[in-house]
Amino acid sequence: MNENIVENNNEEKILEKKEVKTNWIVGIIVFIVILLAIGGVAYYFIWYQNADKYIDKISNKVSNFLSENISYNENNVNLDAMDIATKGNLKIENLADIDYDLKLSSEDEIFNLGLGLNANNKKIIDGTLYYQDQKMYLKSDKLIDALLEVPMDTNVNISEDASKLLSISNDDLKYFMVNIVKYYFEALKEGETSTKIVSLMEKEYSLKLDDITTVNANEKLEKLVSEDEKMIPIASLIDFDNFKVYSEGELVIKVNTWTNDIKDFSYKNNAGTLTGKYEDNMYILEDETNRLELSEFADGFKINFKENNENVLTLNYVKDKKVTINIMEDDFSMELTYNIIDEKNSSIELKAKAGTTNINLQTDTEKVNDNEYNSKVNASMDTDGEKVNFTLTNNMVLGKDLVEKINVSGAKDINNLSEEEQTTIMMNAYSLLGELGIGNIFE
Numbered sequence: 001m002n003e004n005i006v007e008n009n010n011e012e013k014i015l016e017k018k019e020v021k022t023n024w025i026v027g028i029i030v031f032i033v034i035l036l037a038i039g040g041v042a043y044y045f046i047w048y049q050n051a052d053k054y055i056d057k058i059s060n061k062v063s064n065f066l067s068e069n070i071s072y073n074e075n076n077v078n079l080d081a082m083d084i085a086t087k088g089n090l091k092i093e094n095l096a097d098i099d100y101d102l103k104l105s106s107e108d109e110i111f112n113l114g115l116g117l118n119a120n121n122k123k124i125i126d127g128t129l130y131y132q133d134q135k136m137y138l139k140s141d142k143l144i145d146a147l148l149e150v151p152m153d154t155n156v157n158i159s160e161d162a163s164k165l166l167s168i169s170n171d172d173l174k175y176f177m178v179n180i181v182k183y184y185f186e187a188l189k190e191g192e193t194s195t196k197i198v199s200l201m202e203k204e205y206s207l208k209l210d211d212i213t214t215v216n217a218n219e220k221l222e223k224l225v226s227e228d229e230k231m232i233p234i235a236s237l238i239d240f241d242n243f244k245v246y247s248e249g250e251l252v253i254k255v256n257t258w259t260n261d262i263k264d265f266s267y268k269n270n271a272g273t274l275t276g277k278y279e280d281n282m283y284i285l286e287d288e289t290n291r292l293e294l295s296e297f298a299d300g301f302k303i304n305f306k307e308n309n310e311n312v313l314t315l316n317y318v319k320d321k322k323v324t325i326n327i328m329e330d331d332f333s334m335e336l337t338y339n340i341i342d343e344k345n346s347s348i349e350l351k352a353k354a355g356t357t358n359i360n361l362q363t364d365t366e367k368v369n370d371n372e373y374n375s376k377v378n379a380s381m382d383t384d385g386e387k388v389n390f391t392l393t394n395n396m397v398l399g400k401d402l403v404e405k406i407n408v409s410g411a412k413d414i415n416n417l418s419e420e421e422q423t424t425i426m427m428n429a430y431s432l433l434g435e436l437g438i439g440n441i442f443e
Contacts (some may be wrong), residue, residue, distance in 0.1 A: 051205035054253065054260070059185035065296075066178050068319075083107075083402035087393035095388070101128075105403040109134070112403060124435050132405045138414075143428050144421060147411040176234040180225070187220040203257045208250040290377035331355050343367070357383045371398040 087101040101114040111131035117124045127140030136150040191209040198204050207283040209217060225231050249269030255262050264277040278283040285292040293304040299321075305313040307329075314326040323338040334352040341347060361379040368374060377392040412421070 046276045050195040051207060053183050054205050055188055059182050062181050063178050082398045083400060084398060086394060086396040089394060091391045093389040103403040110403045110405060125432060130406055137408060137411055142432060143425050149411045150414055173231050183221055183224040186224060187217045190216040190220050201257055203255050205253045209248055211248060214248050238368040297339055299331045
């Protein structure tokens with residue numbers, strides 16, 4: 001029996017030793033896991049989140065901000081595939097009354113512009129300019145009863161230029177604005193980037209561009225844009241020689257080590273040093289004389305620019321509702337307000353002053369349907385007490401088959417007219433000028 005007791009004691013001691021050993025092993029494993037976790041967290045926050053990744057973060061933030069705040073009518077229209085017919089009347093009080101009728105088909109390469117000048121309830125000038133088959137024609141019975149072919153500069157292609165502009169859809173514009181930002185930041189990585197641990201709570205990112213990396217960054221930007229087919233509609237209208245904005249300098253950004261929130265930043269180049277910070281939901285950028293403030297809101301933003309502590313420009317943007325721009329500089333001031341009243345109505349109000357001249361303008365636009373818009377403009381200009389009022393009414397229709405080619409058979413080359421025809425045109429032109437009260441300029 002004593003032998004059994006001894007044997008049981010031995011077994012208990014062995015189990016206790018195994019238990020202690022197991023506890024130590026578990027403890028060591030847990031300790032290693034904790035170290036690895038701490039090390040992993042430290043690595044992620046301190047070293048993995050480096051300058052390159054911070055550039056990506058800023059790029060994504062700005063791109064997302066633009067994407068969320070660039071809005072337009074959801075009925076996106078491809079004007080390149082549609083004809084445009086717009087006509088209206090411009091009245092300049094006590095001076096002129098002008099009718100116009102414009103029709104344009106980018107797809108068929110047709111451009112027609114009719115103009116009529118009225119005075120004393122009488123049409124003084126009436127004519128239409130036609131462009132088709134890469135040729136220009138003029139028809140005005142007030143000058144001569146014939147269709148005239150007008151020579152054109154062979155380097156000018158109206159249809160091609162119009163096609164480029166009209167082919168730019170709302171989606172193209174939004175895509176360009178959002179992605180040009182991404183490509184700008186991506187090209188910045190051609191510079192020398194570094195990450196420095198200042199303290200446990202502060203980290204410093206730096207980006208330096210010298211004469212070589214500046215060239216590389218500009219070339220990288222152009223390459224990224226040119227290789228993106230969706231950027232082509234707008235990029236094709238841009239001369240990149242005037243679009244390269246990178247210059248030699250060094251950007252330093254200080255952030256919280258753990259949250260990566262920005263504390264302050266500075267940019268230094270040959271022109272001087274620009275400093276900035278972020279506080280109370282506002283980015284502040286300033287140098288010795290200028291200060292730029294950008295405030296973010298849930299539904300928009302505000303930009304305020306000061307020069308020598310005086311407001312020069314203020315921009316307020318409220319998504320889908322209102323945009324207000326104020327400019328104040330020397331003897332010039334301007335206040336521009338764009339209001340989205342509802343889904344069908346919007347307005348633009350402009351008040352400006354330059355020296356002794358005051359300008360006021362009010363534009364109201366109504367969306368009749370997806371393809372038709374009416375607008376009315378009332379404006380006035382007052383200079384030293386002399387006031388002129390303007391009124392413009394306009395109707396624009398988008399659709400198919402709104403423009404047709406004219407029959408140009410029998411058209412006469414304006415450079416090969418007979419002497420009689422030239423005399424007729426000269427006499428009629430002189431008569432028209434006389435009706436306008438300016439015929440004596442030839443006397």
